[in-house]
Amino acid sequence: MSSIIIDRIAVDDGTLECSVRPSPDLERFFTDESFRTSYDTSIADVPEGVLAIPVLAQVCPVAWANGADVYVDEVDATFARALEDVKASLCEMHDFLEGGTLYARRTIEPEPEPSDESGLLFTGGVDSTCSYVRHREESPALVSIRGWTISPDPADDEKWDALRTRVADFADDHGCETEFVDSNMLSFLDHPMLLAHYKRYVDGGWYSSVGHGLGLLGLCAPAAYARGMEDLYVAATHWEGIDLEWGSRPDIDEHVRWAGTRCHHDAYELTRQERLDVIADYVRSEDPTLQLQTCNDQMAGNCGECEKCYRTAVGLRLSGLEPAEHGYPFSDADYPRLRRSLERGDWVLGQDERYMWADIRDRARRTEPAxxxxxxxxxxxxxADLDELISASAPPLSHRLLRAGARNAPTTVYNVAYPAWITAKAGLRRVRSDR
Known part of the structure; x- marks a missing residue:
């Protein structure tokens, strides 16, 4: 029987570590690392049933993809019920998910000390900045996470330091507290193997398409409990009318909860351009020097040359702001460059980018060019045919064939072959972006 056992949870002040034992048929989806997460807040007094939430939030989707059961000594009863709701939403969204059962020796219903505090997952990008503007009267604690877009690898230390500095400065300027969370949630899982197995079913990666709504919110549980957070917000990426298989949606995030805390999928009723409008109104009324950070290639300022930088700069102009005043080196000379890059497929884009460029196009129809x-x-x-622009950026056939091979390769062969492919893929990406 396929299973995943959470068999040891240890805490040292603000650091959580636990061991995970998958059954032999699931071992290829895990590395030799134990699960580790560190918080700024001490979690020494947090009940074990709440401490189990971060690791359960990462492994349960893997279990559901394989019809496996998960075993843990103790779990918060509210979160156990939330998992059932999230599982139902994910299984309805993804046909390849089979489901599974969580078994716990004990369920607990603790009562944390309320503090009327709220939290907001925050990077300083368009979505999370819009959510800050909407909830600024609450002065939410800004929660930034290392472990997904910034890996725990020492090579990413500079990126993490840049994000910490930027978020801390924003918090100081706006009267907010911070909570920095550092986890190996995707390196203790074998994310490349998950991608090799399930990329054929999803538009993005495993974590973006399946795991990140539950995963990122669940990661916050011990600190949220210790701080008495009653509400935890995660900014929406998409909006009403977009029906993509995406791991963070209202029918997932709104179900996530644990003792004392409810999670909220924020600003789903607004398109990305409308979120920029919210930010623009705030800039004009309260914060004229506000800086955004959305770059796909660097954390210390925006490169101004990647698709996301260009897309954000164009959106800022449509909202009546000058991009150069808010973190984007952009001028009229960039429009031809942007067009050429989109036409020749310089960036790997997905359906979410298609919707975002359609959103920009819709606003442009109602805006007089400057x-x-x-x-x-x-x-x-x-x-332009947006579908053709997306297909022009599809990954090469060789990448898709290698993933297919990895699904059936012995683990020892895969462990040698996959790092070599990653190196080659990075080189190809550099060549394409330099054209």
Whole structure:
């Protein structure tokens, strides 16, 4: 019987560590690392049933993909019920998920000390900044997480330091507290093997398409409990009318809860361009020097040359802001460069980017261009086939064939072959982006 056992949970002040034992058929989805997470807040007095939430939030989707059961000594009863609701939503969204059962020796219903505090998962990008603006009267604690887009690898230390500095400065300027969470949630899982097995079913990666709503929110549970957070917000990526298989949606995040805390999928009723409008109104009324950080390639400022930087800069202009004043080196000369890169498929894009460029196109139809270069670009965008732009950026056949091989390769062969492929893939990405 396929199973995953959580068999040891240890705490040292703000550090949580636990051992995970998968059954032999699931071992390829795990590395030799134990699960580890560190918090700024001491979690020494948090009940074990709440301490189990971060690791359960990572392993349960893996179990559900394989029809496996999960075993743990103790779990918060509220979170156990939440898992059933999240499982139902994910299984309805993804046909390849089979489900499974959580078994606990004990369920607990603790009563944390309330503090009227709230929290917001925060990077300083468009979505989380919009959510801050919407909830700024609450002065939410800004929660930033290392472990997904910034890996725990020492090579990413500089990126993490840059994000910490930027978020801490934002918090100081806006009267908020911070909570920095550092986890190996994707390196204790064998994320490349999960991708090799399940990429064929999803538009993005495993974590983006399946795991990150439950995973990121659940990761916060011990600190939220210790701090008495009653509400925890995660900013929406998509909006009403977009039906993509995505791991963070209202029908997932709104179910996540544990003793004392409810989670909220925020600003889903607003498109990305409308979120930029919210930010623009706030800039004009309260914060004229506000800086955004959305870059896909660096954390210490925006490169101004990746698809996300260009897309954000164009959106800022459509909301009446000058991108260069808010973190984006952008001018009229960039419109032809942006068009060429989109036409020749310089970036690997998915359906979410298609919807975001459609959102920009819809706003451009109702906005008078400010310059001739802007007019030319929007006329091209109006006539462009967005589906063709997305297909032009599809990954090469060789990448898809390697994933198919990895699904059936012995683990020892995969462990040698996959790092070599990652190196080759990174080189290809650099060549394509330099064209």
């Amino acid at each position: 310059t001739p270069a802007e007019r030319t670009f929007f006329e091209w965008l109006e006539a």
